[in-house]
Amino acid sequence: MDHYDIIVIGSGPAGQKAAIAAAKLGKRAAVVERKHMMGGVCINTGTIPSKTLREAVLYLTGLNQRELYGQSYRLKTDITVADLTARTMHVVGKEIDVIQSQLTRNGVATLIGSATFTGPHEIAIEDATGDLKHVSADHFVIAVGTRPARPSSVDFDGETVVDSDQILELDRVPGSMVVVGAGVIGIEYASMFAALGTKVTVIEQRPAMLDFCDREIIEALQYQLRERGVTFRFGEHVRTVETHPSGTLTILESGKQIPADTVLYSAGRQGVSDELAVEAAGLTADNRGRLKVDEHFRTEVGHIYAVGDIIGFPALAATSMEQGRRAAYHAFGEPVGHTSTDLQPIGIYAIPEISFVGRTEDQLTTDNIPFEVGVARYRELARGAIMGDSYGLLKLLVHAEDRTLLGVHAFGSNAAELVHIGQTVMGLGGTVDYLVDAVFNYPTLAEGYKVAALDASNKMRAIARVRAQGRSLDLDVSAPVA
Ligand SMILES: Cc1cc2nc3c(=O)[nH]c(=O)nc-3n(C[C@H](O)[C@H](O)[C@H](O)COP(=O)(O)OP(=O)(O)OC[C@H]3O[C@@H](n4cnc5c(N)ncnc54)[C@H](O)[C@@H]3O)c2cc1C
Numbered sequence: 236m237d238h239y240d241i242i243v244i245g246s247g248p249a250g251q252k253a254a255i256a257a258a259k260l261g262k263r264a265a266v267v268e269r270k271h272m273m274g275g276v277c278i279n280t281g282t283i284p285s286k287t288l289r290e291a292v293l294y295l296t297g298l299n300q301r302e303l304y305g306q307s308y309r310l311k312t313d314i315t316v317a318d319l320t321a322r323t324m325h326v327v328g329k330e331i332d333v334i335q336s337q338l339t340r341n342g343v344a345t346l347i348g349s350a351t352f353t354g355p356h357e358i359a360i361e362d363a364t365g366d367l368k369h370v371s372a373d374h375f376v377i378a379v380g381t382r383p384a385r386p387s388s389v390d391f392d393g394e395t396v397v398d399s400d401q402i403l404e405l406d407r408v409p410g411s412m413v414v415v416g417a418g419v420i421g422i423e424y425a426s427m428f429a430a431l432g433t434k435v436t437v438i439e440q441r442p443a444m445l446d447f448c449d450r451e452i453i454e455a456l457q458y459q460l461r462e463r464g465v466t467f468r469f470g471e472h473v474r475t476v477e478t479h480p481s482g483t484l485t486i487l488e489s490g491k492q493i494p495a496d497t498v499l500y501s502a503g504r505q506g507v508s509d510e511l512a513v514e515a516a517g518l519t520a521d522n523r524g525r526l527k528v529d530e531h532f533r534t535e536v537g538h539i540y541a542v543g544d545i546i547g548f549p550a551l552a553a554t555s556m557e558q559g560r561r562a563a564y565h566a567f568g569e570p571v572g573h574t575s576t577d578l579q580p581i582g583i584y585a586i587p588e589i590s591f592v593g594r595t596e597d598q599l600t601t602d603n604i605p606f607e608v609g610v611a612r613y614r615e616l617a618r619g620a621i622m623g624d625s626y627g628l629l630k631l632l633v634h635a636e637d638r639t640l641l642g643v644h645a646f647g648s649n650a651a652e653l654v655h656i657g658q659t660v661m662g663l664g665g666t667v668d669y670l671v672d673a674v675f676n677y678p679t680l681a682e683g684y685k686v687a688a689l690d691a692s693n694k695m696r697a698i699a700r701v702r703a704q705g706r707s708l709d710l711d712v713s714a715p716v717a
């Protein structure tokens with residue numbers, strides 16, 4: 236039986252980085268992955284295809300150019316699925332190549348098949364022909380990710396009622412679509428299909444969507460999506476979805492029935508620990524298939540680590556990669572620097588996109604932390620006008636006393652890139668004054684940082700003036716009359 240220093244199960248962002256980090260430490264590392272899934276959900280069905288599809292939609296519909304060239308501007312009319320998937324397949328293929336080559340040149344063995352634990356130090360790998368191979372290791376990293384949640388009350392047929400894995404295989408752009416769940420996946424796909432001209436209805440059981448984001452920005456996003464014909468039904472629970480020869484019916488608990496050509500069911504994901512027989516290694520998963528870990532990503536069985544989506548929140552590609560690296564370093568006693576989970580950025584690739592780092596106005600208010608808001612609107616930035624983005628905004632939340640940055644919230648073009656400037660300032664403990672005094676390239680969206688910082692500091696100065704004037708009046712009143 237082959238023996239490794241470390242075996243990583245799953246080749247998504249978490250698994251890749253764990254395996255490469257171990258190899259860089261001179262360890263004998265292997266990654267187990269199923270045929271046709273190299274790169275994980277991230278490359279094959281999740282992040283990369285969805286973000287590439289979004290680029291294709293923006294390019295072909297010409298949506299981002301319409302402020303400049305008029306509302307009827309389109310690069311192509313009658314956009315087909317083939318137009319969209321050509322770009323997706325190209326990018327996915329390239330990314331798989333990059334991962335395979337990185338693993339090979341770092342000497343990481345790839346073991347193709349499905350792994351199941353047969354003991355705490357041993358797994359069996361079943362390949363596509365049913366052959367079994369047993370391998371053992373000193374350490375394991377479980378990075379098996381998630382699959383879409385599929386309730387039995389929904390009749391998934393892969394054609395008209397689909398989950399987020401299957402949506403990439405639609406054979407046409409539907410005329411109408413119901414999106415169940417206004418989570419990140421639901422809103423990203425609702426944005427793309429609405430941009431393609433599909434009549435989208437979003438159904439969400441909670442009273443609002445994406446409630447971890449800035450409220451003003453979510454209102455702005457909802458406005459933009461409504462402008463593109465999206466209907467929102469909040470506080471509505473989907474009971475069942477039926478398929479009929481002429482289309483689908485989504486039945487709500489409230490009794491409403493919503494017809495549509497296609498239903499995208501994007502109401503959460505489920506960890507795939509069940510397929511791994513984790514009990515054989517002495518582990519137990521929760522009711523959503525997730526594994527519990529400590530701050531070093533160790534499970535309750537000391538030599539087995541778990542990273543990425545299988546451990547739950549925040550379940551992002553970027554955090555998964557970092558968890559993988561940290562787990563491998565910890566396994567081999569390599570020191571790792573401190574990272575603050577408070578400074579992990581969130582990027583939501585809706586159309587328009589949203590990104591933020593740090594806290595929201597609501598959180599600061601709940602915690603009684605006094606803050607000032609500085610806003611830069613893209614329509615007042617020369618770069619915003621050049622790009623044809625008049626709706627974007629950058630918002631800084633600044634501590635009213637020590638003037639540090641507490642949160643950065645961006646909406647509009649390049650929001651997910653722009654947020655990293657604020658993240659860096661926050662990470663280095665910088666204040667709003669750094670941004671006031673800094674000189675930014677012009678014309679850029681980054682200049683928005685200076686504009687927003689000036690806005691916040693002007694408001695803070697106005698408050699200081701009121702206080703100062705109050706004091707001088709007090710002095711005048713108490714002064715002895717000559
Ligand atoms: C539609 C969609 C869009 C997304 N967009 C973004 C985004 O824009 N930004 C972002 O940061 N995140 C995004 N995410 C989330 C991101 O894709 C995940 O956080 C990330 O892929 C998790 O990485 P992972 O390493 O945990 O595992 P995954 O990428 O889920 O990969 C796990 C791998 O493990 C393999 N595996 C499972 N069980 C076994 C087994 N028993 N044996 C062998 N192999 C096994 C699977 O085949 C799979 O390849 C998106 C997700 C979805 C679904």
Ligand SMILES: NC(=O)c1ccc[n+]([C@@H]2O[C@H](COP(=O)([O-])OP(=O)(O)OC[C@H]3O[C@@H](n4cnc5c(N)ncnc54)[C@H](O)[C@@H]3O)[C@@H](O)[C@H]2O)c1
Binds near residue numbers: 421584
């Ligand atoms: N840009 C990004 O970073 C990005 C993009 C896509 C996905 N992801 C990750 O993928 C994961 C899964 O995303 P998701 O959107 O599927 O899950 P989610 O759990 O975030 O959202 C699911 C939504 O569906 C709603 N819902 C559940 N059952 C319902 C029902 N019967 N009727 C109506 N509404 C219902 C829930 O209230 C919830 O708001 C997330 O962890 C997310 O972080 C990240």
